[in-house]
Amino acid sequence: MQQISQRLADLVARGRDVVVLTGAGMSAESGVATFRGAGGLWENEPVERVATPEGFAHDPLRVWRFYEARRQQIAGVAPHAGHRALADYAARHPGIVTVTQNIDGLHQAAGVEEVIELHGSLMRVRCTRDGGAREDRRVPFPALPPRCDCGAMLRPDVVWFGEALPEAAFARAHDASRRAALFLVIGTSALVYPAAGLPAVASAAGAWVVEINPEPTPISDQVDEVLRGPAGAILPALLGAVPTPDR
Ligand code: OAD
Numbered sequence: 303m304q305q306i307s308q309r310l311a312d313l314v315a316r317g318r319d320v321v322v323l324t325g326a327g328m329s330a331e332s333g334v335a336t337f338r339g340a341g342g343l344w345e346n347e348p349v350e351r352v353a354t355p356e357g358f359a360h361d362p363l364r365v366w367r368f369y370e371a372r373r374q375q376i377a378g379v380a381p382h383a384g385h386r387a388l389a390d391y392a393a394r395h396p397g398i399v400t401v402t403q404n405i406d407g408l409h410q411a412a413g414v415e416e417v418i419e420l421h422g423s424l425m426r427v428r429c430t431r432d433g434g435a436r437e438d439r440r441v442p443f444p445a446l447p448p449r450c451d452c453g454a455m456l457r458p459d460v461v462w463f464g465e466a467l468p469e470a471a472f473a474r475a476h477d478a479s480r481r482a483a484l485f486l487v488i489g490t491s492a493l494v495y496p497a498a499g500l501p502a503v504a505s506a507a508g509a510w511v512v513e514i515n516p517e518p519t520p521i522s523d524q525v526d527e528v529l530r531g532p533a534g535a536i537l538p539a540l541l542g543a544v545p546t547p548d549r
Pocket of ligand 1: 324325326327328330331336337338339342353403404421461462463488489490491492493494514515516517519531532533534
C-alpha cells in the first residue's frame with residue numbers, strides 16, 4: 303500500500319469515532335457488478351425502468367426479473383479480504399459505525415453486527431398494500447412477481463430513485479458523520495445524494511476524510527487523503543497492520 307499519513311495511522315490505531323461509508327465498489331472484488339463504469343449494471347438496464355417507482359408501476363415483472371437476477375447473484379458470493387478486515391476492525395473497536403449504500407448484505411456476512419443500510423436490502427421485500435417489510439431469502443421465488451400472503455404484489459425493500467431514504471437510518475448515519483474523527487469513503491462514485499453528502503458533513507465537523515477507490519471521484523479533491531487502489535488490498539493493509547493500543 304502507498305504511504306499513509308501519520309494522522310491516518312494514529313486515527314486508525316485509536317479506533318474511536320470511526321465511520322465507514324461504502325458503495326458498490328466495496329463489493330466488486332466479491333464479483334458483484336457496480337452500477338457505473340464499464341460493464342456496470344446501468345449500462346444494460348435503464349435506471350428509470352428498473353429503479354424507479356414509475357418503472358415498477360409500468361412493468362413490475364421487468365423490475366422483478368432484474369432484482370431476481372441480482373438476488374441469485376449475491377446468493378453465490380462471499381465477502382472478500384476487505385470486508386473481513388473491516389469486520390475484524392469493528393470487532394476490535396466496537397463503536398465503529400458502518401454505513402452502506404449496498405443492498406447485498408456482504409458486510410453482515412463478514413460479521414459486522416450492525417450495518418446502517420441506506421438503500422435497503424435485496425433480501426427484504428415489502429407489501430405494496432400495507433407497506434409491511436420483512437426478510438425473504440427465497441432464491442428463486444416460486445413465481446414472479448412474488449406475492450404477499452394478503453395477495454398483493456411484493457416489491458423489493460430497496461430505495462429507488464425519486465424515493466426518500468429510510469428516515470431513521472439516514473438520521474443515524476448523519477449523526478455519526480457529525481461526530482466522526484475518521485471517515486472512510488470506500489468504493490463509491492459519490493454521485494448519488496444524500497449518501498454522497500455524508501463525507502462533507504463529516505469534514506465540516508472536523509473529521510479526517512479518506513477516500514479508498516482505484517479511480518478518482520467528484521469528491522477526491524475535497525477529501526483529506528486518497529488511497530488509490532482496490533478495497534480488498536487496501537483495507538487489510540490499513541486496518542490489519544495497525545496495532546491496537548492498550549485499553
Ligand atoms: P457506482 O457504481 O456508482 O460506483 C462504484 C465505485 O466503486 C466507482 O467509483 C469505482 O471506481 C469504485 N470501485 C470499483 N472497484 C473498486 C474496488 N475494488 N475497490 C474500491 N472501489 C472500487 O456505485 P455507488 O457509488 O455505490 O442506488 O452507487 C451509488 C448508488 O447509485 C447505488 O447505491 C445505487 C446506484 O444507482 C440506488 O439504486 C438507489
